[in-house]
Amino acid sequence: MPGPGEDPSVLVAGGGNAALCAAISAARGGARVTVLERAPKFYRGGNTRHTRNMRVAHTAGNGILTGPYPVAEFLDDLMRVTKGVTDELLARMTLERSAELWDFLWAQGVRFQPSLGGTLSLGRTNAFFLGGGRSMLNALYRTAEDLGVVIHYDTQLVDIVLDGDRFVSGTAESGGVRREIQADALVVASGGFEANIDWLTQAWGPAAQNFLIRGTPYNRGEALRLLLDKGIAAVGEPNQCHAVAIDGRAPKFDGGIVTRLDCVPFGVVLNAGGQRFYDEGEDFWPKRYAIWGRLVAAQPGQIGHVIIDEKAIRLFMPSVFPPVVAESIPELAAKIGLDPATTTETIAAFNAACVPGSFDHTVHDDCRTEGLTPSKSHWARPIDTPPFYAYSLRPGITFTYLGVKVDETARMIRADGRRCANLFAAGEIMAGNILGQGYLAGIGMTIGGVFGRIAGEGAAHVQA
Amino acid sequence: MSKLEALTSAQAEVVRQMTVCNACRYCEGLCAVFPAMELRRAFDGGDADYLANLCHNCGACYYDCQYAPPHEFAINVPVAMAALRDETYARNVWPAAFAGAFARHGLWVTFAAALSVAVFVAGFVAANDPGALFAPVGGEGGFYRMMPHWAMAGLFGAAFVYAIAAIGIGVRRFWRGTDAQAVGWAEIWQACRDAASLKYLDGGGMGCMNAGERPETDRRRLFHHATFYGFALCFAATGLATVFHEFGAQAPYPLWHPVVVLGALGGVGLVVGPLGLLAERAKRDAAIATHTGMGAAFLWMLCLSGLSGMLLLALRDTAAMGLLLALHLGLVFALFLSFPYGKFVHGFYRFAALARYAHERRTRKVEAVD
Numbered sequence: 001m002p003g004p005g006e007d008p009s010v011l012v013a014g015g016g017n018a019a020l021c022a023a024i025s026a027a028r029g030g031a032r033v034t035v036l037e038r039a040p041k042f043y044r045g046g047n048t049r050h051t052r053n054m055r056v057a058h059t060a061g062n063g064i065l066t067g068p069y070p071v072a073e074f075l076d077d078l079m080r081v082t083k084g085v086t087d088e089l090l091a092r093m094t095l096e097r098s099a100e101l102w103d104f105l106w107a108q109g110v111r112f113q114p115s116l117g118g119t120l121s122l123g124r125t126n127a128f129f130l131g132g133g134r135s136m137l138n139a140l141y142r143t144a145e146d147l148g149v150v151i152h153y154d155t156q157l158v159d160i161v162l163d164g165d166r167f168v169s170g171t172a173e174s175g176g177v178r179r180e181i182q183a184d185a186l187v188v189a190s191g192g193f194e195a196n197i198d199w200l201t202q203a204w205g206p207a208a209q210n211f212l213i214r215g216t217p218y219n220r221g222e223a224l225r226l227l228l229d230k231g232i233a234a235v236g237e238p239n240q241c242h243a244v245a246i247d248g249r250a251p252k253f254d255g256g257i258v259t260r261l262d263c264v265p266f267g268v269v270l271n272a273g274g275q276r277f278y279d280e281g282e283d284f285w286p287k288r289y290a291i292w293g294r295l296v297a298a299q300p301g302q303i304g305h306v307i308i309d310e311k312a313i314r315l316f317m318p319s320v321f322p323p324v325v326a327e328s329i330p331e332l333a334a335k336i337g338l339d340p341a342t343t344t345e346t347i348a349a350f351n352a353a354c355v356p357g358s359f360d361h362t363v364h365d366d367c368r369t370e371g372l373t374p375s376k377s378h379w380a381r382p383i384d385t386p387p388f389y390a391y392s393l394r395p396g397i398t399f400t401y402l403g404v405k406v407d408e409t410a411r412m413i414r415a416d417g418r419r420c421a422n423l424f425a426a427g428e429i430m431a432g433n434i435l436g437q438g439y440l441a442g443i444g445m446t447i448g449g450v451f452g453r454i455a456g457e458g459a460a461h462v463q464a
Numbered sequence: 465m466s467k468l469e470a471l472t473s474a475q476a477e478v479v480r481q482m483t484v485c486n487a488c489r490y491c492e493g494l495c496a497v498f499p500a501m502e503l504r505r506a507f508d509g510g511d512a513d514y515l516a517n518l519c520h521n522c523g524a525c526y527y528d529c530q531y532a533p534p535h536e537f538a539i540n541v542p543v544a545m546a547a548l549r550d551e552t553y554a555r556n557v558w559p560a561a562f563a564g565a566f567a568r569h570g571l572w573v574t575f576a577a578a579l580s581v582a583v584f585v586a587g588f589v590a591a592n593d594p595g596a597l598f599a600p601v602g603g604e605g606g607f608y609r610m611m612p613h614w615a616m617a618g619l620f621g622a623a624f625v626y627a628i629a630a631i632g633i634g635v636r637r638f639w640r641g642t643d644a645q646a647v648g649w650a651e652i653w654q655a656c657r658d659a660a661s662l663k664y665l666d667g668g669g670m671g672c673m674n675a676g677e678r679p680e681t682d683r684r685r686l687f688h689h690a691t692f693y694g695f696a697l698c699f700a701a702t703g704l705a706t707v708f709h710e711f712g713a714q715a716p717y718p719l720w721h722p723v724v725v726l727g728a729l730g731g732v733g734l735v736v737g738p739l740g741l742l743a744e745r746a747k748r749d750a751a752i753a754t755h756t757g758m759g760a761a762f763l764w765m766l767c768l769s770g771l772s773g774m775l776l777l778a779l780r781d782t783a784a785m786g787l788l789l790a791l792h793l794g795l796v797f798a799l800f801l802s803f804p805y806g807k808f809v810h811g812f813y814r815f816a817a818l819a820r821y822a823h824e825r826r827t828r829k830v831e832a833v834d
């Protein structure tokens with residue numbers, strides 16, 4: 001908890017990529033910076049802790065990035081995934097300035113590695129952090145500390161005082177003690193509200209109780225709520241979140257990347273009633289895992305069961321939890337709590353509908369079903385070779401889309417259209433300005449890096 | 465060990481952690497362990513033994529891990545690997561009755577060293593008259609008036625051959641237990657280069673971590689180099705001295721003599737290196753400290769051997785020579801005998817693991833798909 005007389009010139013709420021990029025940039029701009037991080041030290045850095053890469057535009061490969069990724073192509077990709085739900089001006093600026101992020105992060109001590117085994121398709125477009133997001137964060141924290149940034153862990157921003165379009169002071173709370181902190185500017189980089197089950201329940205109904213939260217338990221969105229209540233304009237749909245299908249045995253919070261399951265395209269997915277409900281082979285998994293979160297969320301009990309056979313067990317990234325194994329389908333069904341008779345029937349119907357083709361998991365092959373609803377359009381092979389394996393699937397929430405509106409200087413915009421003088425936002429809390437819907441791997445970190453820097457530089461130079 | 469045999473608890477812990485890591489892979493660029501891990505979907509005891517010995521204990525992956533304790537996955541790869549490494553040494557040791565020597569290495573070594581020094585002193589006294597131990601006996605052949613060259617060469621040669629044979633048997637057991645296949649010369653050469661440069665002790669380029677999350681650049685690597693190359697130089701000096709002796713030039717040699725130059729340089733390395741490594745150990749973050757005393761005992765033995773050798777060089781023309789020679793020879797003799805039962809073996813296990821890694825990289829493919 002900041003002591004009296006410790007009032008900084010720039011106050012930062014949050015401790016992830018966006019917050020630290022802001023804090024470092026503000027400190028380099030000459031500001032005295034204090035960071036309030038809600039989480040304890042080990043859990044510092046929110047969902048940044050779980051990331052592995054950042055999507056950056058670049059004109060040429062560099063030995064680690066395997067080739068050029070021009071801004072124009074990046075913009076095309078963004079337009080495609082958001083279906084145009086973006087602020088095109090802000091988006092273009094973000095992507096242009098993403099080209100500076102590699103050098104910026106390098107200068108803060110962050111190092112990179114080639115794309116990880118199993119993620120080769122991102123090797124050209126995404127800069128992977130050596131040692132992952134926590135290593136990247138550690139470097140940012142070291143640099144911030146060296147620059148004199150004061151960091152308070154277990155300390156939350158709980159209130160702010162605004163005077164019209166000006167930020168006046170913020171209230172920090174730690175261990176039940178509150179203190180008001182004056183500062184010339186505030187940067188809010190506190191992430192989304194994905195760990196706030198009550199809020200998710202408002203948007204999704206009772207099904208949200210069964211959602212798993214892939215990242216930090218500390219992103220509960222109180223600061224976002226606060227800003228919206230104080231009259232800051234909202235962007236993004238309140239009831240949208242990025243929900244992927246993950247291993248149903250994952251912990252409720254913070255399971256991170258290891259709980260992903262990539263086997264869906266190679267098998268069938270049954271609901272609790274033993275029935276298929278969607279085309280498992282519609283497209284490659286990286287293009288489909290995000291819709292499966294919603295699909296599973298819509299099923300009874302928010303659960304799905306992937307069933308594959310011996311032919312498929314080596315075709316995907318190893319899973320963190322072992323699959324359930326059985327020598328026959330009825331035995332497998334019994335083990336995972338499905339009705340053996342129905343399950344056997346569903347599998348038999350699926351097997352009978354598979355037309356012969358030449359299986360190739362690297363392309364959209366011609367192995368598909370005929371006369372089956374829902375159909376499976378690729379990689380459909382009879383599930384007939386024991387042992388049989390089952391994994392359970394549950395919706396895993398990555399992030400939420402609702403945020404605050406900002407302009408190109410990262411200043412927040414009020415609901416009445418006026419721009420705040422010294423109130424900035426960066427990262428997931430404003431990502432909805434650019435990513436109105438959909439997702440492009442690595443762009444969350446891009447937005448945080450670009451807007452963190454802009455917010456920090458701007459905050460260091462506001463007129464007190 | 466056959467694949468069906470039950471895992472030891474240290475192996476089971478490595479297997480558990482590697483299963484999490486293999487689904488994560490964020491540390492892929494840090495060292496050889498993670499790429500080797502990715503060549504497998506599941507791990508048996510032999511895989512665990514191999515990966516543990518491939519780990520250089522640089523500490524980086526602990527600080528980089530989002531699943532480190534207090535996270536419920538409780539991933540701490542350096543600690544799990546270190547525990548299993550020590551276990552592999554004990555499990556494969558020859559003769560098997562000495563397995564306990566690793567756990568109580570400090571005690572064992574101190575005892576052996578004291579006994580060995582005492583025996584040398586007693587031997588010198590018995591072979592010569594008691595006064596000879598304290599009489600200045602400089603000049604050519606001075607050392608061998610205390611102990612004949614044939615006796616010295618024979619005794620130390622035998623101790624060394626024993627040590628190498630015992631280690632060889634242990635490493636061979638380890639190698640077979642990991643199901644490793646024959647490796648080629650190119651792969652051995654690759655392993656030599658990786659071992660000689662300590663390629664994987666740098667956290668993938670960011671630096672080795674020891675006292676905390678701040679990378680320490682190259683300190684542990686430099687001290688380890690001083691120790692290893694210091695040892696190698698001393699060894700070379702001894703070998704060269706034997707050659708000179710065969711051609712009639714007797715120790716002690718003049719200061720400009722190659723034997724003395726090599727020995728002095730090596731001695732400096734053997735004093736500075738282990739002291740530096742001991743200081744680094746003292747600073748190690750408790751979260752990744754795995755000190756069993758075995759490493760410290762080994763470092764002290766190396767350091768004292770080097771120091772006694774340097775003292776002998778400095779005071780060889782004084783009355784202290786006899787006693788110092790007994791001390792030095794006693795320490796070195798105990799050091800040799802302790803080789804197969806302490807930290808010294810790590811170099812051989814690590815080398816075997818590196819050779820296997822070089823082989824795998826050439827012959828195996830990552831199974832997982834994109």
Ligand SMILES: Cc1cc2nc3c(=O)[nH]c(=O)nc-3n(C[C@H](O)[C@H](O)[C@H](O)COP(=O)(O)OP(=O)(O)OC[C@H]3O[C@@H](n4cnc5c(N)ncnc54)[C@H](O)[C@@H]3O)c2cc1C
Pocket residue numbers: 013014015016017018019036037038039044045046047048049050051052053054055155156157158189190191192214215216218219220221222223256257397398399426427428429441442443444445446448
């Ligand atoms: C498993 C997983 C993997 C991901 N992988 C990637 C990836 O590879 N690439 C990518 O681009 N994106 C990835 N993402 C998304 C990415 O994590 C986010 O886009 C990014 O972390 C957002 O950065 P941020 O700084 O805005 O928020 P965060 O990193 O989440 O940081 C928010 C911070 O605010 C703190 N906080 C919250 N409330 C308060 C408060 N009231 N007061 C003070 N502090 C508060 C939190 O403790 C936390 O430190 C992944 C997400 C998950 C869950």
Ligand code: SF4
Pocket residue numbers: 131132484485486488489490491492525526528529530531532539541
């Ligand atoms: S040590 Fe942690 S971050 Fe590194 S690969 Fe293993 S689980 Fe992932």
Ligand code: SF4
Pocket residue numbers: 491494495496497498518519520521522523524525526541542545664667
């Ligand atoms: S060498 Fe370093 S990074 Fe690799 S496993 Fe060992 S401690 Fe981890």
